[in-house]
Amino acid sequence: MAGHGGDVIAELTADHREVDEFFEQIEQINPGSQERKQVLDQLTIELVRHAVAEEEYLYPAVREHLENGDALADKELADHARVEQLLKDLQSTKADDLEFTELLVNLKMEVFAHVRDEEDNLFVQLREACHPFVLESLGQKVRHAKKTAPTRPHPSAPDSPPANKLLAPGLGLVDRARDFVTGRGQ
Template sequence: MGHGGNVIDELVTDHREVEEMFGRIEALPPGHEDRKVYADKVTMELVRHSVAEEAYLYPAVREHVTGGDALADRELQDHATAEQIMKDLEGCDAGDAEFDRLVARLMSEIRAHIADEEGNLFPALRAVCPPHALDELGEKVRKAKKTAPTRPHPAAPDKPPANKLLNPGAGMVDRLRDALSGRGKSD
């Protein structure tokens, strides 16, 4: 989280980190308790990443990219689907019958989302935004990830201005809950 560079470089690095965590989950046998530890970590990263995209990336796509509204709406729908899966996963332990099904579905959804962003959305944005604008978006995304929630909130708003107003408060509460529970701390 928080790598530097323009918005596309920042988000692609996040994508690689998520894929690495998915690999760690896949390398462990079903029921292994560390699968839940990594599922929590990947959820934390995905929520922060999604909140930052919703606050800054998708509005920029809507503003600058031809057909940007449709692109952004499709990405928001992907986020909503993934967020509901993560919410369902939050209540499961690694040994629960539903855990493996939900993790597999989350991985499939996120991998398709990443392929779409990297194959369509990012090239379209790079083609129309000057480098300094992409750099400014990268900085905004990094700042948003620092205060973003770490737990899924499927009912929360996903478009400005409401998301920009509510997410820092939800993020503070989530980080407090994480600190008290130890969620995301072992490795």
């Protein structure tokens, strides 16, 4: 999920399609296979980076530009919290454990519902409410945020500014160092 280019809506929609592809890959791998866990690691990295970028830039813009922005942003943050907890639970579950498959199904349902809601509601409202320049600027900020974001779920980390902007780069550096040492996501 490197930068895709375009405004914030194009950028995040492209991320969503990548996530769809990761789920398709996982579903083609035999249940219980360690390979499923490896692809899940890649999916986790991408989902966490995506979520951090949304929390740093998209949701503050939603609060600022949309009439019911606070409620919308709060709902999206609650979605992220559920996804992050599922990712954390999956990290500590073995691929051949029956609970792994159950958690994976729950993760897919949560992510797909969140994506549909963003694409069908939130993005439509943002496109109507924001000048194209604002959306383009947000796209650039989101791309930058994904480069420095953590790669592991941190469900107890703050998800609202300014604390999330202060902590995300530090957590990201620690996570990327750990990933390099362990080879995770390679």
